[in-house]
Amino acid sequence: MTRHATRQVRRSAFARRLAEAQAAAGLTTEELARTIGVGLRLVQRWRAAEGEPSGENLIRLARALGRDAEWFYDELEAAA
Numbered sequence: 001m002t003r004h005a006t007r008q009v010r011r012s013a014f015a016r017r018l019a020e021a022q023a024a025a026g027l028t029t030e031e032l033a034r035t036i037g038v039g040l041r042l043v044q045r046w047r048a049a050e051g052e053p054s055g056e057n058l059i060r061l062a063r064a065l066g067r068d069a070e071w072f073y074d075e076l077e078a079a080a
Contacts (some may be wrong), residue, residue, distance in 0.1 A: 008049070010073070015049040017072045021065040022047075036060040 001009075022032055033043040038057060045051045053061055062069040 011049040011052055013075050014052050014072050015047055017075065018046055018061075021067050021072075025065050027064075032061075032064065035064045 022029070025032075027035065029043050029047065030040055033040045036043075036057065037060065042051075042053075042057075046053060052058075058069050058072070062072070
Protein backbone atom coordinates (compact mmCIF):
# COMPACT_ATOMS: atom_id res chain seq x y z
CA MET A 1 0.00 0.00 0.00
CA THR A 2 1.36 3.43 -0.88
CA ARG A 3 1.89 6.16 1.71
CA HIS A 4 -1.02 8.10 0.26
CA ALA A 5 -3.33 5.09 0.47
CA THR A 6 -2.21 4.37 4.04
CA ARG A 7 -2.85 7.98 5.03
CA GLN A 8 -6.32 7.86 3.48
CA VAL A 9 -7.20 4.63 5.30
CA ARG A 10 -6.09 6.26 8.56
CA ARG A 11 -8.11 9.40 7.88
CA SER A 12 -11.20 7.38 6.97
CA ALA A 13 -10.95 5.32 10.15
CA PHE A 14 -10.55 8.49 12.20
CA ALA A 15 -13.53 10.13 10.47
CA ARG A 16 -15.77 7.11 11.24
CA ARG A 17 -14.78 7.13 14.88
CA LEU A 18 -15.22 10.90 15.12
CA ALA A 19 -18.74 10.66 13.70
CA GLU A 20 -19.58 7.87 16.16
CA ALA A 21 -18.27 9.76 19.20
CA GLN A 22 -19.84 13.03 18.13
CA ALA A 23 -23.25 11.41 17.69
CA ALA A 24 -22.95 9.69 21.08
CA ALA A 25 -22.10 13.04 22.69
CA GLY A 26 -25.05 14.73 20.98
CA LEU A 27 -22.95 17.63 19.69
CA THR A 28 -23.36 19.39 16.38
CA THR A 29 -20.22 20.03 14.37
CA GLU A 30 -20.44 23.73 15.27
CA GLU A 31 -20.75 22.93 18.97
CA LEU A 32 -17.81 20.54 18.82
CA ALA A 33 -15.62 23.08 17.03
CA ARG A 34 -16.50 25.76 19.57
CA THR A 35 -15.90 23.39 22.50
CA ILE A 36 -12.38 22.48 21.40
CA GLY A 37 -11.50 25.96 20.15
CA VAL A 38 -11.03 25.33 16.43
CA GLY A 39 -12.79 26.54 13.31
CA LEU A 40 -15.87 24.82 11.97
CA ARG A 41 -14.19 24.07 8.63
CA LEU A 42 -11.38 22.19 10.37
CA VAL A 43 -13.81 19.81 12.08
CA GLN A 44 -15.70 19.43 8.80
CA ARG A 45 -12.44 18.40 7.11
CA TRP A 46 -11.82 15.78 9.81
CA ARG A 47 -15.37 14.45 9.39
CA ALA A 48 -14.86 14.24 5.61
CA ALA A 49 -11.56 12.33 6.02
CA GLU A 50 -9.65 15.24 4.47
CA GLY A 51 -7.27 15.52 7.41
CA GLU A 52 -6.55 14.57 11.00
CA PRO A 53 -6.13 16.68 14.10
CA SER A 54 -2.73 17.64 15.48
CA GLY A 55 -1.71 16.07 18.78
CA GLU A 56 -3.04 19.00 20.82
CA ASN A 57 -6.35 19.07 18.95
CA LEU A 58 -6.70 15.30 19.24
CA ILE A 59 -6.35 15.54 23.02
CA ARG A 60 -8.94 18.34 23.23
CA LEU A 61 -11.25 16.41 20.91
CA ALA A 62 -10.95 13.22 22.95
CA ARG A 63 -11.67 15.09 26.18
CA ALA A 64 -14.67 16.88 24.71
CA LEU A 65 -16.12 13.58 23.48
CA GLY A 66 -15.28 11.55 26.58
CA ARG A 67 -12.88 9.21 24.79
CA ASP A 68 -9.22 8.30 24.98
CA ALA A 69 -7.19 9.68 22.08
CA GLU A 70 -6.12 6.12 21.17
CA TRP A 71 -9.77 5.10 20.75
CA PHE A 72 -9.98 7.04 17.48
CA TYR A 73 -7.42 4.68 15.94
CA ASP A 74 -8.28 1.38 17.67
CA GLU A 75 -9.88 -0.14 14.59
CA LEU A 76 -6.60 0.32 12.68
CA GLU A 77 -4.64 -1.60 15.31
CA ALA A 78 -7.21 -4.41 15.29
CA ALA A 79 -6.90 -4.73 11.50
CA ALA A 80 -3.08 -4.78 11.52
